[in-house]
Amino acid sequence: MQQDVPELNSEQRRLYWIIGILASMLIANTFLKQIAGFSLDEKLVLLGFGLLMFVPRIGFLEWEDTRNLPYEIIFLFGAGFSIAAAFTNTGLAAEIANKLSFISSIPLFWMFVSVALFVTFSTEVTSNTALTSIAIPIFYEFAKVMPQSEGTLLLMVATVAASYAFMLPIATPPNAIVMSSRVIRIKEMAGIGLKLNLIGVTVLSVIAYTIWRLLL
Template sequence: MMFLVVGWILSLGTDNTLIPAKEGTKKLSSNQKKVSVALIALISLLLINSPIEPYYSGLGLNEKGILLGFGLMMFLPPFNILNWDDSHKIPYEIIFLFGAGFAIANAFTDTGLADQLAAWLQTATNLPPLMLLVLIAAIVTFSTEITSNTALISMVLPVIYAVTEQNGLDSRLFMMVATICASYAFMLPIATPPNAIAMSSGAVTVKIMARYGIIFNVIGILLITLTATVYWQAFL
Protein backbone atom coordinates (compact mmCIF):
# COMPACT_ATOMS: atom_id res chain seq x y z
CA MET A 1 0.00 0.00 0.00
CA MET A 2 2.83 2.40 0.78
CA PHE A 3 4.46 1.69 -2.59
CA LEU A 4 1.21 2.71 -4.30
CA VAL A 5 0.72 5.81 -2.12
CA VAL A 6 4.31 7.04 -2.48
CA GLY A 7 4.31 6.44 -6.23
CA TRP A 8 1.00 8.22 -6.69
CA ILE A 9 1.93 11.30 -4.62
CA LEU A 10 5.33 11.68 -6.30
CA SER A 11 3.68 11.41 -9.71
CA LEU A 12 1.30 14.34 -9.09
CA GLY A 13 1.97 17.18 -11.50
CA THR A 14 4.29 15.12 -13.70
CA ASP A 15 3.94 13.71 -17.19
CA ASN A 16 2.93 10.07 -16.67
CA THR A 17 3.65 9.05 -20.26
CA LEU A 18 5.51 5.75 -20.30
CA ILE A 19 8.80 5.76 -22.16
CA PRO A 20 9.02 2.75 -24.49
CA ALA A 21 11.85 0.36 -23.72
CA LYS A 22 14.78 0.31 -26.09
CA GLU A 23 14.92 -2.69 -28.34
CA GLY A 24 17.53 -5.24 -27.48
CA THR A 25 19.30 -5.78 -24.19
CA LYS A 26 23.01 -5.45 -23.71
CA LYS A 27 24.81 -8.42 -22.28
CA LEU A 28 26.53 -8.07 -18.94
CA SER A 29 30.18 -7.09 -19.18
CA SER A 30 32.90 -9.13 -17.48
CA ASN A 31 33.10 -6.71 -14.54
CA GLN A 32 29.31 -6.61 -14.15
CA LYS A 33 29.25 -10.39 -13.96
CA LYS A 34 31.98 -10.34 -11.28
CA VAL A 35 30.06 -7.84 -9.16
CA SER A 36 26.84 -9.87 -9.57
CA VAL A 37 28.60 -13.02 -8.39
CA ALA A 38 30.10 -11.15 -5.42
CA LEU A 39 26.69 -9.74 -4.40
CA ILE A 40 25.01 -13.14 -4.60
CA ALA A 41 27.84 -14.69 -2.58
CA LEU A 42 27.65 -11.90 0.02
CA ILE A 43 23.86 -12.25 0.46
CA SER A 44 24.17 -16.03 0.72
CA LEU A 45 26.93 -15.80 3.32
CA LEU A 46 24.98 -13.27 5.41
CA LEU A 47 21.93 -15.55 5.36
CA ILE A 48 23.97 -18.62 6.31
CA ASN A 49 25.78 -16.66 9.01
CA SER A 50 22.54 -15.54 10.70
CA PRO A 51 21.16 -17.83 13.44
CA ILE A 52 17.63 -19.19 13.18
CA GLU A 53 16.79 -20.17 16.74
CA PRO A 54 16.28 -22.86 17.84
CA TYR A 55 16.97 -24.71 14.58
CA TYR A 56 20.28 -23.27 13.42
CA SER A 57 23.00 -21.45 15.36
CA GLY A 58 24.62 -19.75 12.36
CA LEU A 59 28.31 -19.46 11.53
CA GLY A 60 28.96 -16.76 14.13
CA LEU A 61 31.17 -14.65 11.83
CA ASN A 62 31.45 -10.92 12.38
CA GLU A 63 29.08 -9.24 9.90
CA LYS A 64 31.15 -6.05 9.77
CA GLY A 65 34.19 -8.15 8.84
CA ILE A 66 32.22 -9.94 6.12
CA LEU A 67 31.04 -6.67 4.56
CA LEU A 68 34.50 -5.09 4.78
CA GLY A 69 36.09 -8.22 3.29
CA PHE A 70 33.77 -8.22 0.27
CA GLY A 71 34.40 -4.50 -0.25
CA LEU A 72 38.17 -4.98 -0.20
CA MET A 73 37.80 -7.97 -2.51
CA MET A 74 36.86 -5.58 -5.33
CA PHE A 75 40.49 -4.34 -5.30
CA LEU A 76 42.05 -7.82 -5.42
CA PRO A 77 42.42 -10.58 -8.04
CA PRO A 78 40.46 -12.13 -9.65
CA PHE A 79 38.12 -9.11 -9.52
CA ASN A 80 40.51 -6.17 -10.07
CA ILE A 81 37.50 -3.87 -10.53
CA LEU A 82 38.61 -0.98 -8.30
CA ASN A 83 41.95 0.70 -7.72
CA TRP A 84 43.15 3.09 -5.03
CA ASP A 85 42.13 6.18 -7.05
CA ASP A 86 38.51 5.04 -6.78
CA SER A 87 38.66 5.57 -3.01
CA HIS A 88 38.71 9.33 -3.62
CA LYS A 89 35.21 9.09 -5.12
CA ILE A 90 33.61 7.69 -1.96
CA PRO A 91 30.94 10.13 -0.65
CA TYR A 92 32.29 10.37 2.90
CA GLU A 93 29.61 12.91 3.89
CA ILE A 94 27.02 10.14 3.51
CA ILE A 95 29.07 7.85 5.74
CA PHE A 96 29.26 10.58 8.41
CA LEU A 97 25.50 11.11 8.22
CA PHE A 98 24.86 7.39 8.63
CA GLY A 99 27.33 7.17 11.51
CA ALA A 100 25.60 10.09 13.22
CA GLY A 101 22.39 8.07 13.25
CA PHE A 102 24.12 5.25 15.13
CA ALA A 103 25.70 7.76 17.54
CA ILE A 104 22.34 9.37 18.38
CA ALA A 105 20.74 5.95 18.90
CA ASN A 106 23.57 4.99 21.25
CA ALA A 107 23.03 8.24 23.14
CA PHE A 108 19.41 7.19 23.75
CA THR A 109 20.69 4.35 25.92
CA ASP A 110 23.70 6.05 27.53
CA THR A 111 21.71 9.08 28.71
CA GLY A 112 18.87 6.99 30.14
CA LEU A 113 16.38 8.32 27.61
CA ALA A 114 15.40 4.76 26.66
CA ASP A 115 14.46 4.05 30.30
CA GLN A 116 12.50 7.29 30.43
CA LEU A 117 10.67 6.24 27.26
CA ALA A 118 9.79 2.90 28.87
CA ALA A 119 8.40 4.68 31.93
CA TRP A 120 6.37 7.03 29.74
CA LEU A 121 4.97 4.14 27.69
CA GLN A 122 4.05 2.40 30.94
CA THR A 123 1.77 5.29 31.85
CA ALA A 124 0.38 5.36 28.29
CA THR A 125 -0.87 1.77 28.59
CA ASN A 126 -4.04 3.19 30.17
CA LEU A 127 -4.99 4.30 26.66
CA PRO A 128 -7.17 2.05 24.46
CA PRO A 129 -5.02 -0.50 22.55
CA LEU A 130 -5.76 1.23 19.22
CA MET A 131 -4.52 4.59 20.53
CA LEU A 132 -1.44 2.94 22.05
CA LEU A 133 -0.71 1.30 18.69
CA VAL A 134 -0.91 4.68 16.92
CA LEU A 135 1.28 6.24 19.61
CA ILE A 136 4.04 3.62 19.28
CA ALA A 137 3.89 3.83 15.49
CA ALA A 138 4.27 7.63 15.67
CA ILE A 139 7.14 7.51 18.19
CA VAL A 140 9.15 5.02 16.16
CA THR A 141 8.37 6.67 12.80
CA PHE A 142 9.53 10.12 13.85
CA SER A 143 12.45 8.80 15.94
CA THR A 144 13.87 6.93 12.94
CA GLU A 145 14.21 10.29 11.15
CA ILE A 146 17.21 11.15 13.33
CA THR A 147 18.63 7.71 14.13
CA SER A 148 19.66 4.54 12.36
CA ASN A 149 16.65 2.24 11.95
CA THR A 150 18.72 -0.82 12.93
CA ALA A 151 20.03 0.79 16.12
CA LEU A 152 16.63 2.28 16.97
CA ILE A 153 14.69 -0.96 16.66
CA SER A 154 17.26 -2.91 18.68
CA MET A 155 16.73 -0.38 21.47
CA VAL A 156 12.94 0.02 21.20
CA LEU A 157 11.79 -3.60 20.81
CA PRO A 158 12.88 -4.74 24.32
CA VAL A 159 11.11 -1.70 25.79
CA ILE A 160 7.89 -2.40 23.88
CA TYR A 161 8.03 -6.10 24.76
CA ALA A 162 8.44 -5.42 28.48
CA VAL A 163 5.69 -2.80 28.62
CA THR A 164 3.13 -4.81 26.64
CA GLU A 165 3.81 -8.07 28.50
CA GLN A 166 3.41 -6.38 31.87
CA ASN A 167 0.01 -5.03 30.82
CA GLY A 168 -1.36 -8.17 29.15
CA LEU A 169 -1.20 -6.80 25.59
CA ASP A 170 -0.17 -8.73 22.47
CA SER A 171 3.52 -7.88 22.31
CA ARG A 172 3.95 -9.44 18.84
CA LEU A 173 1.47 -7.04 17.27
CA PHE A 174 3.10 -3.96 18.77
CA MET A 175 6.63 -5.13 17.91
CA MET A 176 5.63 -5.85 14.29
CA VAL A 177 4.22 -2.33 13.97
CA ALA A 178 7.38 -0.81 15.48
CA THR A 179 9.65 -2.85 13.21
CA ILE A 180 7.88 -1.71 10.04
CA CYS A 181 7.72 1.91 11.22
CA ALA A 182 11.48 1.92 11.82
CA SER A 183 11.85 1.92 8.02
CA TYR A 184 9.49 4.87 7.48
CA ALA A 185 12.42 7.27 7.16
CA PHE A 186 11.10 9.75 4.61
CA MET A 187 11.83 13.21 6.02
CA LEU A 188 15.55 13.80 6.62
CA PRO A 189 18.85 12.79 4.95
CA ILE A 190 20.25 11.47 8.24
CA ALA A 191 17.38 8.99 8.49
CA THR A 192 18.69 6.47 5.96
CA PRO A 193 21.52 6.28 3.38
CA PRO A 194 19.18 6.43 0.33
CA ASN A 195 17.86 9.78 1.59
CA ALA A 196 21.42 11.06 2.00
CA ILE A 197 22.34 9.87 -1.50
CA ALA A 198 19.26 11.61 -2.96
CA MET A 199 20.16 14.88 -1.22
CA SER A 200 23.85 14.69 -2.19
CA SER A 201 22.80 14.50 -5.85
CA GLY A 202 21.49 18.07 -5.60
CA ALA A 203 18.13 17.10 -7.10
CA VAL A 204 16.34 17.09 -3.72
CA THR A 205 16.64 19.65 -0.94
CA VAL A 206 16.04 18.96 2.75
CA LYS A 207 13.00 21.28 2.63
CA ILE A 208 11.34 19.28 -0.15
CA MET A 209 12.26 15.98 1.46
CA ALA A 210 10.75 17.06 4.79
CA ARG A 211 7.60 18.46 3.16
CA TYR A 212 6.79 15.24 1.34
CA GLY A 213 8.24 13.06 4.08
CA ILE A 214 5.86 14.22 6.80
CA ILE A 215 2.94 13.37 4.50
CA PHE A 216 4.34 9.89 3.93
CA ASN A 217 4.94 9.47 7.67
CA VAL A 218 1.35 10.31 8.60
CA ILE A 219 -0.09 8.09 5.85
CA GLY A 220 2.28 5.29 6.84
CA ILE A 221 1.22 5.47 10.51
CA LEU A 222 -2.45 5.27 9.54
CA LEU A 223 -1.91 2.40 7.09
CA ILE A 224 0.24 0.34 9.46
CA THR A 225 -2.35 0.79 12.22
CA LEU A 226 -5.14 -0.28 9.86
CA THR A 227 -3.14 -3.30 8.68
CA ALA A 228 -2.31 -4.34 12.24
CA THR A 229 -5.85 -4.09 13.58
CA VAL A 230 -7.67 -5.53 10.56
CA TYR A 231 -5.23 -8.07 9.10
CA TRP A 232 -2.37 -9.02 11.46
CA GLN A 233 -4.53 -9.23 14.58
CA ALA A 234 -6.65 -11.90 12.93
CA PHE A 235 -3.64 -14.22 12.56
CA LEU A 236 -1.76 -13.60 15.82
Protein backbone atom coordinates in the same frame (compact mmCIF):
# COMPACT_ATOMS: atom_id res chain seq x y z
CA MET B 1 8.56 -3.07 -30.17
CA GLN B 2 10.59 -5.32 -27.89
CA GLN B 3 14.23 -4.39 -27.55
CA ASP B 4 16.95 -6.99 -27.11
CA VAL B 5 18.56 -6.97 -23.69
CA PRO B 6 22.33 -6.56 -24.13
CA GLU B 7 24.51 -9.32 -22.74
CA LEU B 8 26.66 -8.63 -19.70
CA ASN B 9 30.29 -7.94 -20.40
CA SER B 10 33.10 -9.63 -18.46
CA GLU B 11 33.32 -6.91 -15.78
CA GLN B 12 29.58 -6.88 -15.22
CA ARG B 13 29.52 -10.68 -14.90
CA ARG B 14 32.38 -10.56 -12.41
CA LEU B 15 30.57 -7.98 -10.30
CA TYR B 16 27.38 -10.04 -10.57
CA TRP B 17 29.17 -13.08 -9.12
CA ILE B 18 30.81 -11.07 -6.34
CA ILE B 19 27.48 -9.61 -5.23
CA GLY B 20 25.87 -13.05 -5.50
CA ILE B 21 28.55 -14.61 -3.30
CA LEU B 22 28.22 -11.80 -0.76
CA ALA B 23 24.43 -12.17 -0.62
CA SER B 24 24.75 -15.95 -0.26
CA MET B 25 27.24 -15.58 2.59
CA LEU B 26 25.03 -13.14 4.46
CA ILE B 27 21.98 -15.38 4.07
CA ALA B 28 23.91 -18.50 5.11
CA ASN B 29 25.39 -16.66 8.06
CA THR B 30 21.92 -16.11 9.54
CA PHE B 31 21.51 -19.88 9.86
CA LEU B 32 25.13 -20.72 10.68
CA LYS B 33 24.86 -19.99 14.40
CA GLN B 34 21.82 -22.23 14.76
CA ILE B 35 23.49 -25.07 12.89
CA ALA B 36 27.15 -24.83 13.93
CA GLY B 37 26.94 -22.71 17.08
CA PHE B 38 28.88 -19.75 15.69
CA SER B 39 28.56 -17.14 12.99
CA LEU B 40 30.76 -14.73 11.09
CA ASP B 41 30.92 -11.06 12.00
CA GLU B 42 28.82 -9.43 9.26
CA LYS B 43 30.69 -6.13 9.60
CA LEU B 44 33.97 -7.88 8.82
CA VAL B 45 32.38 -9.75 5.90
CA LEU B 46 31.13 -6.51 4.39
CA LEU B 47 34.45 -4.78 5.04
CA GLY B 48 36.30 -7.67 3.39
CA PHE B 49 34.17 -7.50 0.25
CA GLY B 50 34.60 -3.73 0.19
CA LEU B 51 38.38 -4.09 0.25
CA LEU B 52 38.03 -6.77 -2.43
CA MET B 53 36.93 -4.04 -4.81
CA PHE B 54 40.50 -2.67 -4.73
CA VAL B 55 42.24 -6.00 -5.45
CA PRO B 56 43.77 -6.09 -8.97
CA ARG B 57 42.03 -8.41 -11.47
CA ILE B 58 39.13 -8.87 -9.04
CA GLY B 59 37.86 -5.47 -8.03
CA PHE B 60 36.99 -2.41 -10.04
CA LEU B 61 38.38 0.46 -7.99
CA GLU B 62 41.71 2.18 -7.49
CA TRP B 63 42.87 4.00 -4.41
CA GLU B 64 42.32 7.33 -6.15
CA ASP B 65 38.61 6.52 -6.26
CA THR B 66 38.41 6.94 -2.47
CA ARG B 67 38.62 10.70 -3.01
CA ASN B 68 35.13 10.60 -4.50
CA LEU B 69 33.55 8.70 -1.61
CA PRO B 70 30.67 10.63 0.04
CA TYR B 71 32.35 10.92 3.44
CA GLU B 72 29.54 13.13 4.70
CA ILE B 73 27.21 10.13 4.39
CA ILE B 74 29.61 7.94 6.36
CA PHE B 75 29.79 10.53 9.14
CA LEU B 76 26.02 10.88 9.00
CA PHE B 77 25.45 7.20 9.74
CA GLY B 78 28.21 7.14 12.32
CA ALA B 79 26.38 9.92 14.15
CA GLY B 80 23.13 7.96 13.98
CA PHE B 81 24.62 4.86 15.57
CA SER B 82 26.44 6.97 18.16
CA ILE B 83 23.18 8.60 19.17
CA ALA B 84 21.57 5.17 19.47
CA ALA B 85 24.40 3.92 21.71
CA ALA B 86 24.11 7.05 23.85
CA PHE B 87 20.38 6.40 24.33
CA THR B 88 21.19 3.09 25.99
CA ASN B 89 24.39 3.96 27.85
CA THR B 90 23.00 7.09 29.50
CA GLY B 91 19.75 5.44 30.57
CA LEU B 92 17.69 7.75 28.36
CA ALA B 93 15.93 4.76 26.79
CA ALA B 94 14.69 3.59 30.19
CA GLU B 95 13.60 7.14 31.05
CA ILE B 96 11.63 7.36 27.81
CA ALA B 97 9.92 4.09 28.69
CA ASN B 98 8.79 5.61 32.00
CA LYS B 99 7.50 8.74 30.28
CA LEU B 100 5.53 6.63 27.81
CA SER B 101 3.84 4.56 30.51
CA PHE B 102 0.57 6.43 29.85
CA ILE B 103 0.26 4.52 26.57
CA SER B 104 -0.78 1.35 28.40
CA SER B 105 -3.98 3.03 29.63
CA ILE B 106 -5.36 4.29 26.31
CA PRO B 107 -7.56 2.33 23.85
CA LEU B 108 -5.74 -0.26 21.76
CA PHE B 109 -6.14 1.52 18.40
CA TRP B 110 -4.77 4.80 19.73
CA MET B 111 -2.00 2.87 21.41
CA PHE B 112 -0.98 1.60 17.98
CA VAL B 113 -1.15 5.13 16.56
CA SER B 114 0.93 6.56 19.41
CA VAL B 115 3.61 3.87 19.16
CA ALA B 116 3.77 4.12 15.36
CA LEU B 117 4.08 7.93 15.50
CA PHE B 118 6.79 7.79 18.15
CA VAL B 119 8.88 5.20 16.32
CA THR B 120 8.34 6.70 12.87
CA PHE B 121 9.46 10.19 13.78
CA SER B 122 12.28 8.93 16.00
CA THR B 123 13.85 7.39 12.91
CA GLU B 124 14.40 10.89 11.58
CA VAL B 125 17.08 11.65 14.18
CA THR B 126 18.89 8.31 14.21
CA SER B 127 19.33 5.26 12.00
CA ASN B 128 16.19 3.11 11.87
CA THR B 129 18.32 0.00 12.34
CA ALA B 130 19.81 1.40 15.52
CA LEU B 131 16.44 2.74 16.64
CA THR B 132 14.88 -0.71 16.45
CA SER B 133 17.39 -2.04 18.95
CA ILE B 134 16.32 0.76 21.31
CA ALA B 135 12.56 0.90 20.72
CA ILE B 136 11.74 -2.81 20.88
CA PRO B 137 13.08 -3.26 24.44
CA ILE B 138 11.14 -0.15 25.51
CA PHE B 139 7.82 -1.40 24.17
CA TYR B 140 8.55 -4.94 25.30
CA GLU B 141 8.22 -3.65 28.86
CA PHE B 142 4.65 -2.58 28.04
CA ALA B 143 3.93 -5.81 26.19
CA LYS B 144 4.78 -7.94 29.22
CA VAL B 145 1.85 -6.53 31.23
CA MET B 146 -0.62 -6.70 28.32
CA PRO B 147 -2.56 -9.70 27.00
CA GLN B 148 -0.19 -11.78 24.90
CA SER B 149 -1.91 -11.12 21.56
CA GLU B 150 -2.09 -7.35 22.14
CA GLY B 151 1.52 -7.24 23.31
CA THR B 152 2.61 -9.07 20.17
CA LEU B 153 0.68 -6.61 18.01
CA LEU B 154 2.31 -3.70 19.81
CA LEU B 155 5.79 -5.03 19.05
CA MET B 156 4.83 -5.74 15.44
CA VAL B 157 3.60 -2.16 15.01
CA ALA B 158 6.80 -0.76 16.52
CA THR B 159 8.97 -2.95 14.28
CA VAL B 160 7.16 -2.10 11.04
CA ALA B 161 6.94 1.61 11.90
CA ALA B 162 10.75 1.74 12.16
CA SER B 163 10.81 1.22 8.38
CA TYR B 164 8.86 4.44 7.80
CA ALA B 165 11.99 6.55 7.52
CA PHE B 166 11.16 8.82 4.63
CA MET B 167 12.01 12.35 5.78
CA LEU B 168 15.73 12.80 6.44
CA PRO B 169 18.93 11.23 5.08
CA ILE B 170 20.13 10.02 8.50
CA ALA B 171 17.16 7.69 8.80
CA THR B 172 18.07 4.98 6.30
CA PRO B 173 20.71 4.26 3.61
CA PRO B 174 18.39 4.83 0.60
CA ASN B 175 17.67 8.36 1.84
CA ALA B 176 21.37 9.03 2.23
CA ILE B 177 22.06 7.74 -1.28
CA VAL B 178 19.42 10.10 -2.68
CA MET B 179 20.89 13.03 -0.77
CA SER B 180 24.41 12.27 -2.01
CA SER B 181 23.13 12.53 -5.59
CA ARG B 182 22.28 16.22 -4.99
CA VAL B 183 19.15 15.74 -7.13
CA ILE B 184 16.62 16.19 -4.32
CA ARG B 185 17.04 18.79 -1.59
CA ILE B 186 16.52 17.90 2.06
CA LYS B 187 13.56 20.31 2.21
CA GLU B 188 11.80 18.42 -0.58
CA MET B 189 12.63 15.06 1.00
CA ALA B 190 11.27 16.19 4.37
CA GLY B 191 8.04 17.57 2.89
CA ILE B 192 7.21 14.45 0.91
CA GLY B 193 8.48 12.18 3.70
CA LEU B 194 6.20 13.81 6.27
CA LYS B 195 3.15 12.96 4.18
CA LEU B 196 4.37 9.39 3.63
CA ASN B 197 5.03 8.98 7.36
CA LEU B 198 1.49 10.04 8.26
CA ILE B 199 -0.02 7.80 5.58
CA GLY B 200 2.11 4.89 6.74
CA VAL B 201 1.16 5.34 10.40
CA THR B 202 -2.53 5.48 9.54
CA VAL B 203 -2.46 2.41 7.29
CA LEU B 204 -0.33 0.42 9.75
CA SER B 205 -2.57 1.21 12.71
CA VAL B 206 -5.75 0.32 10.83
CA ILE B 207 -4.33 -2.96 9.52
CA ALA B 208 -2.97 -3.93 12.94
CA TYR B 209 -6.31 -3.20 14.62
CA THR B 210 -8.62 -4.74 12.01
CA ILE B 211 -6.66 -7.57 10.39
CA TRP B 212 -3.68 -8.60 12.52
CA ARG B 213 -5.82 -8.63 15.66
CA LEU B 214 -8.15 -11.18 14.04
CA LEU B 215 -5.28 -13.40 12.90
CA LEU B 216 -3.60 -13.65 16.32
